[in-house]
Amino acid sequence: MPETKRKRISHGERTRSEILDVAEGLATREGLEGLTISRLAEEVGMSKGGVFAHFGSKEALQLATIAAARERFSREITEPLVNRSAGLPQLFAAFDLYFDYVARRLAEGGCFFTASTLEMADRPGAVRDQIAEFLETRAALISMVLGEARRRGEISRATDIDQLAFELSSLAAGAMVELQMFKSEQTIERAREAVKSRVEGCATAKGKKLLVS
Amino acid sequence: MPETKRKRISHGERTRSEILDVAEGLATREGLEGLTISRLAEEVGMSKGGVFAHFGSKEALQLATIAAARERFSREITEPLVNRSAGLPQLFAAFDLYFDYVARRLAEGGCFFTASTLEMADRPGAVRDQIAEFLETRAALISMVLGEARRRGEISRATDIDQLAFELSSLAAGAMVELQMFKSEQTIERAREAVKSRVEGCATAKGKKLLVS
DNA sequence: CCTACCGATCGGTAGG
């Protein structure tokens, strides 16, 4: 008997991840509250009860959608970074991959996390906490990469890492606000340029060599 | 008969503006969709029908709330600017007044417009269009002030005004995303510093003199 | 995974 090994992903698991794929787009466009079970069921071609059975509560659906969005973020941005040299190359790759990600997902509403942050900020609960935790993790990642760049002498020793990390994150998040509203590719290009020139401003001669290559 | 002149603001008008004051805070915290007539009625101490009678539809209430928020923005930010000299002093005053405004309104949820932008971006209609129009008006204002600063030789002639305007707006909007979530005064101070140093980077000797004074 | 249902809340109407 060949093929005795059970498929690692069961039918239920496959359906679940298909539902979450649709949920991620719906939540980005309409918000995590606008992500109603009935609308999701309609978009995915199932009955309301059928979708509900996979999660058990709206909050569980929201948390699963956040988890799915985080997995996509890891897969498309964080993981490819391990192939880049630490320091500035990794920093630029991080932002470039992020801007690629939002460009690809423009039709699905843009950046899931920026949209969710403003929506859930004033709604205490596990959903808000998960979004906040993601933001903190991402900020820590940027600070870490910037710290390594400074240690390697790629950016000036006088650089305030926390301020620089704040500015780069804010440039990206602010660009998302404009992008979500006006859906212009130009916004993404301006954001790429902004990040590049901001870092260039505190790069050492050694750091600047990494910019051209 | 003294006092024959009718009061310019009728009782109904006063109630209306009191309702809108509450609505503005509610919408900033819970979103323009979360601004339900029943919740608003409860917060303002009226019946649902009573609040509804003032506007006639939810969309009319949302539009009136946006108009009230724009009036506050004009009163607290745009109007005080006429007292400042054109060019860089006006530019810095614009951002400083804006950051003062969001700091004052932290308890009411932060910046009404940034919150509304992400919420309404993918919901076509008059409400979205009003938010978009505000953003365009504000962007035009910044570009105009920056253009005047360049004409006066306060910033380098090589400065790309549109790119600079984009970066300053993005820094502010991105800071609002972080502020809405974490409510830290430090976010505002970092944003002030970011705007200042970004402009300083392309200021001429003449422009830099305006920075210290 | 579906049908059939529940109480709560939504935007909106009627009549005063």
Next chain:
DNA sequence: CCTACCGATCGGTAGG
């Protein structure tokens, strides 16, 4: 400005 209501939709339950 209020009370009393309407149909639609929400999250969630029951039973299969």
